[in-house]
Amino acid sequence: MTSTTPRTGPQLIAYADRLGGSVAQVAALLRGPLAGAFDGVHLLPFFTPFDGADAGFDPVDHTQVDPRLGTWTDVADLASDHAVMADMIVNHVSADSPLFRDVVARGDASEHAGLFLTLDRVFPDGVSEEDLCRIYRPRPGLPLTPMTLGDRKRLVWTTFTPQQIDIDVDSPAGQAYLDSVLDALTGAGVSLIRLDAVGYGVKTAGTSCFMTPDTYAFIDALTAAAQARGARVLVEIHSHFHRQIDIASRVDMVYDFALPPLVLHTLYTGDTAALRRWLEIRPRNAVTVLDTHDGIGVVDVGPDQIEPGREGLLSREAVDALVERIHTESAGQSRQATGWAASNVDVYQVNCTFFDALGRDRARYLTARALQLFVPGIPQIYYVGLLAGTNDMDLLARTGVGRDINRHYYTDTEVDEALADPLTATLVDLLRLRREHPAFSGDFTVSGEGPDLVMTWRLGERWAQLGVDAAHGTSVVEWNQEDGSVKTCAVTRG
Known part of the structure; x- marks a missing residue:
């Protein structure tokens, strides 16, 4: 096969507080020891607060930089020489948000009541058991939490956790809120907007409430709004690979979430067929990852969970074998952090560093990274993966949060030691090759x-x-x- 892809350099993915300690210190790393390796950086949530119940993905104030990490001026400075990607958390805000606390206190009398979604907004004529069972959710149970708002008991929509209150994105208040977030981000020079959890953003009665025609229309409108402000959009969706292909034609960028499990499958089995098939059909406007702040997804290569009968890139048996192999390669550590074993927002991802998923085999790890860097798209390297980090079992034990196994807090000394390791040094050299060699803007x-x-x-x-x-x-x-x-x-x- 042959295709033509514009030149796109690598990007780093990092929490400012876990790599460097602040936005300014992340900039110093990119301009110092990592100079020439990255064109951009995805700064994971740096809003107020960055250390909430879901590591910043539950903002109290999505329009402010947490002062412990810096200011919008620091973000703008970083954006002066690196493309900055930031998260637009579309689906929800923190239950501790002053806006929601006012609704809790005053109910419908609150001027913010229209911002938050309750069951009756979606089902004004009542809801059946069949309707409720049809709703797709990334974890067991219903996406609803009983809460007292003012003097009434209500069922509040909480797709992920009771600490994350869903926004009514169809309401004028919801639209104004999203506009304010877009304005804050783009006003500081953020040129890449990652739509977090957007697949769950629109709830339509009688549907799965996930990636429905109404969701696509919402994504179209939100993408247009971002583009009008000079930003490009990355859509974050874990689902059957056909949906990734569908959504890719409508937005600037999608994640290639199928790549991580396919690379592992390839290196576990020695069979390249499934990976080669995906390379033939995958969208080219993709952001490639092997690891992120979330787990290693398996739903992206398996049979369709929403429309039974659609086969995956791997069979159900191959997916099961893949998951078990990760557990074996990591000496059982991933099993302690995955699914029912820890506090997770889903059970379709395996929580493990990519280095541990390959048994800390340095050759296989560099081969995996080379594969990522040669696949068409924009390669993003997670900070733990860049430094060949291993499972943080101490952090997992302290928090009980499965994903924390791959969210280590690096000291300056640990960063220096990792960058001096020949494994990381070779990876940085490959990143510079990917960024600088003109062939990568040609034919693949x-x-x-x-x-x-x-x-x-x-x-x-x-x-x-x-x-x-x-x-x-x-x-x-x-x-x-x-x-x-x-x-x-x-x-x-x-």
Whole structure:
């Protein structure tokens, strides 16, 4: 196959408080030891507060930078030489928000009552058991919590947790709220907007309330509003791969969430067929990841959970084997942080660092990263993955939150030590190659069979190529320089 993709450099994904300690210190890392490796950075929630019940994804005030991390001026400074991506948390706000607390106190008399979604807004004529069972939710149970608002007991929509109160995005108050968030972000130079949990944003009676036609229309409108302010939009959706392909045609960027489990499957089995198939059909306007602040998704490669009968990129049996292999490779640590074993917002992701998911095998890990960097799209490298971090079992034990296994708080000393490790140094070199070599703005081809895979980029006389032996987890990266000489980076065992 052949395709043409614009040049797009790597981006870092990081919590400011867990890497550096502030927005300014993240900027210092990008301009210092990581100079030349990244074109941009996805700053995970830095709003007030960044350390709420869901690591910042439950904002009390989505329009303010938490002063412990910096100011909008710091964000604008970072945006002066790096593309900054920030989260627009579309679906909900914190239950501690002054807006919601006023509704709790005053009920319908509150001027903010229209901002928050209750059951009767979606089902004004009542709701049946069938309607409730049809609603798709990323964790067991119903997305509703009984609460007293003013002097009335109400069922409040809480898709994720009772601490995260869903917004009525169809209401004038909801629309005004979202506009205020967009204005705050783009006003500080944020040029990439990540729509967090947008698939759950619109609730329509009689549907799954997830990725319905009304949701698509909402995404279209929100994308247009962001684009009118000079920003591009990344949509975050974990679902069957056909939905990723569908949504990709409507927005600027989608995540390639199928890539992480497919890379693991490839390196576990030595069979490249499933990965090669995905490379043939996947959207090109994708952000590629192997790890993020969330877990390693498996729903993205499995059979459809909403429309039974649609096969996945992997069979149900292959997905089950994949999950068990992650648990084995991580010496059982991922099992302690996943599904029913810890406080999770879902049970369809495995919580584990990607390095541990590969048994801390350095050759397989670098091969996985090379695969990510050669796949078309914008590669984003999570801060723990950049530093080849291992499962933080102490943090997991302290918080009981499964995802914290992959959300380590790095000290300055730990960062310096990790950057000095040849494993991280090689990865940073590969990032610089991906960012600087002109071939990556040219044509992409992929070939191979069995355990062998070859990815090639070409632009005129310039080329870069990755050869993978999945059976042994080894790889070779080769590229030509401007003078025609060829450079090689071989990733082998030992």
